[in-house]
Each structure stands twice: as structure tokens, then as C-alpha cells.
Amino acid sequence: MIKKDLKEKAELSTATMAKLGKNESVSLDVLVRICKVLNCEIGDVVEIVKDKRE
Numbered sequence: 001m002i003k004k005d006l007k008e009k010a011e012l013s014t015a016t017m018a019k020l021g022k023n024e025s026v027s028l029d030v031l032v033r034i035c036k037v038l039n040c041e042i043g044d045v046v047e048i049v050k051d052k053r054e
Helices: 003-009 014-021 028-038
Strands: none
């Protein structure tokens, strides 16, 4: 699936797509919509990375 298709099917804004491309924070609602479109679990699209300062 290309980004444009994901954007349309998950009803994501251009700003949200930009955040995803920059590895910035997005809401849990956005992640849930992406998972529904991709028919996957949240752990398939999310990775927890410790802050280097920790």
C-alpha cells in the first residue's frame, strides 16, 4: 500500500502523515485507525525506544 492509499483509507490528515514521516508523536486514535486499515495489532506498528538520556 502506498502512503496516499493509507492516508485516504485511515482518514489521516496531511499533517499527521508528515508527523509519521518524521517519527513524531501521533495520537492513539491515529494508530488504531492505521491498524484497522492494515488489519494488524498495535505492536506491529509501534516500537518503544528508550530516550538516550535515560
